Amino acid sequence: MNDSPDPSIRPAGQPSTSDAPGGRRGFLRGTATVALSSVLLPSRSAAPGGGHRPGQAAHETYSPVYFTPAEWAFVQAAVDRLIPDDGNGPGGVDAGVPVFLDRQMELPYGHGAYWYMQGPFHPDSPATLGYQMRLTPRELYRAGIAAADRACMAKHGKAFAQLDAATRDAMLALLEQGKTPEDGGVAAAFFALLLKNTREGYFADPMYGGNRGMAAWKMIGFPGARADFTDWIDQQGKPYPYGPVAIEGSAGGKA
Amino acid sequence: MSTDTRMKPVDAVIIGFGWTGSIMAKELTDAGLSVVVLERGPARDTSPDFAYPRIADELKHAIRGDLWHPLATETFTVRHKTGDTAVPYRQYGSFVLGTGTGGAGAHWNGQQWRASPNDLRIRSLYEERYGRKFIPAEMTIQDYGISFAELEPHFDHFEKVAGVAGTAGNLRGRIMAGGNPFEGARSSEYPNHPLPPILSSQLFADAARELGYRPFPVPAANSTAAYTNPYGVRMGPCNLCGYCEGFGCFLYSKASPQTTILPVLKGRANLDVRHNAHVTRILLDGSRKRATGVRYVDAAGRQVDQPASIVVVAAFQLNSVRLLLLSGIGTPYDPRTGKGTVGKNYAYQMVSTTSAFFGEDVAMNPFVGAGAAGQQAIDEFNADHFDHAGAGFVGGAIIFAGAMGGRPIAQMPLPPDAPKWGSGWKSAVRRHYAHSSSVATMGSVMAYRDRYLDLDPTYRDAYGQPLLRITFDWHPNEYRMTAFASARAGAIVRAMRPERVTQHILQPGDSYDVRYYQSSHTTGGAIIGTNPASSVLNRYSQCWDVPNVFVLGASSFPQNIGYNPTGLAAALAYFAAAKIRSDYLKSPGPLVAA
Ligand SMILES: Cc1cc2nc3c(=O)[nH]c(=O)nc-3n(C[C@H](O)[C@H](O)[C@H](O)COP(=O)(O)OP(=O)(O)OC[C@H]3O[C@@H](n4cnc5c(N)ncnc54)[C@H](O)[C@@H]3O)c2cc1C
Ligand code: SF4
Numbered sequence: 001m002n003d004s005p006d007p008s009i010r011p012a013g014q015p016s017t018s019d020a021p022g023g024r025r026g027f028l029r030g031t032a033t034v035a036l037s038s039v040l041l042p043s044r045s046a047a048p049g050g051g052h053r054p055g056q057a058a059h060e061t062y063s064p065v066y067f068t069p070a071e072w073a074f075v076q077a078a079v080d081r082l083i084p085d086d087g088n089g090p091g092g093v094d095a096g097v098p099v100f101l102d103r104q105m106e107l108p109y110g111h112g113a114y115w116y117m118q119g120p121f122h123p124d125s126p127a128t129l130g131y132q133m134r135l136t137p138r139e140l141y142r143a144g145i146a147a148a149d150r151a152c153m154a155k156h157g158k159a160f161a162q163l164d165a166a167t168r169d170a171m172l173a174l175l176e177q178g179k180t181p182e183d184g185g186v187a188a189a190f191f192a193l194l195l196k197n198t199r200e201g202y203f204a205d206p207m208y209g210g211n212r213g214m215a216a217w218k219m220i221g222f223p224g225a226r227a228d229f230t231d232w233i234d235q236q237g238k239p240y241p242y243g244p245v246a247i248e249g250s251a252g253g254k255a
Numbered sequence: 256m257s258t259d260t261r262m263k264p265v266d267a268v269i270i271g272f273g274w275t276g277s278i279m280a281k282e283l284t285d286a287g288l289s290v291v292v293l294e295r296g297p298a299r300d301t302s303p304d305f306a307y308p309r310i311a312d313e314l315k316h317a318i319r320g321d322l323w324h325p326l327a328t329e330t331f332t333v334r335h336k337t338g339d340t341a342v343p344y345r346q347y348g349s350f351v352l353g354t355g356t357g358g359a360g361a362h363w364n365g366q367q368w369r370a371s372p373n374d375l376r377i378r379s380l381y382e383e384r385y386g387r388k389f390i391p392a393e394m395t396i397q398d399y400g401i402s403f404a405e406l407e408p409h410f411d412h413f414e415k416v417a418g419v420a421g422t423a424g425n426l427r428g429r430i431m432a433g434g435n436p437f438e439g440a441r442s443s444e445y446p447n448h449p450l451p452p453i454l455s456s457q458l459f460a461d462a463a464r465e466l467g468y469r470p471f472p473v474p475a476a477n478s479t480a481a482y483t484n485p486y487g488v489r490m491g492p493c494n495l496c497g498y499c500e501g502f503g504c505f506l507y508s509k510a511s512p513q514t515t516i517l518p519v520l521k522g523r524a525n526l527d528v529r530h531n532a533h534v535t536r537i538l539l540d541g542s543r544k545r546a547t548g549v550r551y552v553d554a555a556g557r558q559v560d561q562p563a564s565i566v567v568v569a570a571f572q573l574n575s576v577r578l579l580l581l582s583g584i585g586t587p588y589d590p591r592t593g594k595g596t597v598g599k600n601y602a603y604q605m606v607s608t609t610s611a612f613f614g615e616d617v618a619m620n621p622f623v624g625a626g627a628a629g630q631q632a633i634d635e636f637n638a639d640h641f642d643h644a645g646a647g648f649v650g651g652a653i654i655f656a657g658a659m660g661g662r663p664i665a666q667m668p669l670p671p672d673a674p675k676w677g678s679g680w681k682s683a684v685r686r687h688y689a690h691s692s693s694v695a696t697m698g699s700v701m702a703y704r705d706r707y708l709d710l711d712p713t714y715r716d717a718y719g720q721p722l723l724r725i726t727f728d729w730h731p732n733e734y735r736m737t738a739f740a741s742a743r744a745g746a747i748v749r750a751m752r753p754e755r756v757t758q759h760i761l762q763p764g765d766s767y768d769v770r771y772y773q774s775s776h777t778t779g780g781a782i783i784g785t786n787p788a789s790s791v792l793n794r795y796s797q798c799w800d801v802p803n804v805f806v807l808g809a810s811s812f813p814q815n816i817g818y819n820p821t822g823l824a825a826a827l828a829y830f831a832a833a834k835i836r837s838d839y840l841k842s843p844g845p846l847v848a849a
Contacts, residue, residue, distance in 0.1 A: 081676075081677065083680075084681070088678060088685065089681055089685055109319060112327075113325075113327060114319060114320065114325060114326065114327065114347075115326060115346050116327055116344070116346075117327065118715070120713065122342050125340070125342045126335070126766065128767065128768040128769065128770065129333055129334070129335075129769055130333075130346060130770050131345055132343075169677065172676070176675075195675065198676075199664060199667075200314055200664050203313070203663040203667075204312075204314035204318075205313070208314060219685055220663060220684060220688040220689060221689045222662075222663050222688070223622055224311075225308050225311035225312070226311075226622075227307060227310075227311040227497060227505075228496060229494055229496065229497070229623045230492075230494040232620070232623055233450060233451065233453075233623065234451050236451075236452075236454045236457060237454050237618055237620075238618060238620075240618070247308045247309060247312060
């Protein structure tokens with residue numbers, strides 16, 4: 001319920017397919033599984049916001065405001081691995097998570113407006129005392145992506161986005177564990193924020209740019225902004241029959 | 256510091272417009288006093304600020320914390336022990352702070368408990384029952400010097416003001432079926448009936464009963480019917496909308512200052528509420544035994560002095576302690592000598608979670624949830640409701656169950672071995688979201704000589720003033736408490752017969768971790784007691800050192816309890832207000848001889 005919740009210490013608390021065009025899904029799945037054809041990825045990410053193809057999903061034509069072309073390629077390639085399009089519900093890229101991330105970078109959140117950012121900074125404090133770096137979210141993305149790409153170049157001679165899926169997974173795992181060279185903790189902090197923000201974009205209301213078509217909500221059976229269970233209070237254990245609604249009012253249909 | 260403006264003197268100034276500030280504003284204006292309330296945050300009301308559908312936004316409210324106090328302007332520093340360098344609490348994690356009308360009371364959860372009678376006389380009770388040696392030497396727990404019977408009318412009144420839904424367990428000494436048999440004797444029923452349990456709490460209650468415990472509905476400040484409180488303010492029934500904790504209630508169901516008290520204060524000629532007014536200190540006269548008013552920074556950045564005969568500090572536990580230290584009221588606590596009182600006995604709560612993962616045929620509907628309505632609890636292992644002789648620790652925990660909304664960003668229960676990302680994560684999310692539930696223990700934390708609050712030597716707020724420094728970590732007593740309570744919670748959850756049970760329990764060696772939300776129930780630092788050498792306040796929440804200053808909120812708790820704190824904070828506020836009205840206004844001065 002806050003910036004870094006541990007769901008395991010909160011009393012907490014259908015399969016559906018993405019409603020994105022089938023061609024898009026097939027395209028993405030191809031890039032994720034055809035390990036050798038790494039040429040596919042750069043070709044899609046080299047021209048962010050570029051030439052609109054018929055049937056192309058809206059977010060493919062999205063021009064990032066904050067991220068540079070190289071960063072945008074990284075973000076798409078990373079989100080594609082954090083929440084893959086694996087036939088098991090919507091993938092993060094299809095769901096618009098990269099768009100969500102780019103928009104967040106431009107909001108007060110991205111500028112660190114929610115955080116106490118006065119020094120001195122003691123990044124070597126015990127991890128249990130929380131985030132202690134000087135970087136705002138947008139600065140952490142910039143530094144983190146650069147560090148990640150440097151690590152990929154050093155190890156594989158290619159930028160992250162040009163690696164095949166399995167190698168990207170392996171590099172993400174190194175980032176997560178802070179085991180990439182010369183990162184001074186930036187990579188691990190960046191990975192943690194990227195993962196957190198990616199989940200946010202996946203499950204937040206679609207008006208923020210992610211969770212397109214409420215696909216992530218449909219996947220788990222969350223009714224979104226319905227916020228009215230008067231008729232359901234005493235229907236213990238009966239599966240909830242209604243699909244989600246979004247804040248701006250669109251109904252997503254049954255899961 | 257020179258001031259830009261000096262306002263007309265008033266009878267009383269109240270710092271903070273949360274729960275306790277609102278209670279005091281009502282009581283003092285009822286008594287005919289001229290009152291100014293200074294609230295650092297913006298004005299907020301149900302409409303338009305909490306209106307549907309915009310309020311039903313998990314990212315904006317429960318993740319980014321749009322209604323919470325922005326840490327950018329003022330936060331705290333934290334370290335685990337003296338000698339360490341404290342670093343700022345830069346992002347929200349372990350606890351959340353309110354701001355604006357209603358304070359944390361606008362976006363709290365509404366689990367509305369009374370203290371247990373023996374919570375109020377904890378040291379005497381343990382010494383009588385288990386011998387003096389039972390309490391470790393470094394444990395600085397104290398009695399309140401107030402009996403449960405004295406507070407009972409005030410607990411009762413607050414429950415009626417807040418429209419609390421519950422089932423009486425001990426009505427005037429008679430144990431009642433379906434309620435909490437361990438509660439202190441109450442003078443009347445709850446004003447609202449509880450909602451039926453949602454599935455996750457029904458399964459818990461059935462299992463608890465099977466094991467011989469006596470489950471009951473968690474008292475919920477989420478009104479369950481069309482209800483009119485003693486002030487004539489109307490509340491509507493809660494629909495378990497799932498957007499409760501961290502959100503304002505769009506249905507006028509969750510008790511908050513704006514849904515229960517403030518409507519009757521509107522337009523009162525003797526009340527002046529100023530928002531965006533950040534109090535920087537309480538002003539004292541040359542004797543330092545009398546407050547002359549407060550100084551604040553207004554929305555335009557001007558320094559303003561507000562003279563007043565009475566100063567009520569109701570700024571939330573941590574902020575209130577900080578204001579006393581910044582103002583030089585009382586003697587700061589020194590952990591080496593144990594002398595001084597301001598900042599002493601800081602404590603927190605220790606929670607654990609037991610998660611139950613069911614088969615896909617169990618439709619848990621976790622989004623049908625509230626702050627407290629529809630939840631169930633047991634109280635067997637809290638306070639001194641069980642024999643501690645063999646247990647080897649002081650204190651205890653409530654054990655409770657129920658969903659609070661199943662909001663998928665933050666409330667996504669997965670087994671600890673589930674992958675954190677990738678296809679494995681997605682499968683786990685799909686598999687478990689709608690088919691799991693959890694049971695929590697909320698445990699008391701005792702006070703210790705080396706756990707305290709003082710001013711940070713390095714970090715400052717947006718107004719250039721030192722931040723408050725928290726020196727805190729767990730003690731062995733609490734690890735034993737949580738192991739004990741969590742073992743019992745685990746047994747109940749196994750009796751719910753899920754496919755899988757996992758537990759998250761702090762172990763000896765695990766330090767206090769600010770990154771994860773635990774509870775917003777921080778306590779102590781300006782504690783109530785019977786003796787000015789060991790407490791900041793007398794039983795009427797009046798400063799021993801500066802008798803025209805009254806400090807409300809959980810800063811006055813000498814140790815933490817295994818319940819949510821607001822019921823006790825509110826009862827103590829009404830208790831203080833009654834004494835101010837009956838005695839202090841007639842003859843201002845110390846209400847208890849030092
Ligand atoms: C997310 C959350 C869930 C909670 N759930 C529960 C629950 O289920 N049950 C329960 O019992 N309790 C719960 N609580 C705790 C409950 O909200 C508090 O106990 C209660 O609000 C405390 O009342 P208060 O008057 O002391 O402080 P608050 O209600 O926080 O009010 C303090 C006010 O003082 C203002 N202030 C602070 N400093 C200054 C200053 N320098 N100048 C001017 N104004 C200032 C603040 O802006 C704020 O508005 C919860 C809290 C949170 C945050
Ligand atoms: S759960 Fe009930 S009390 Fe809470 S916000 Fe929703 S309607 Fe209001």
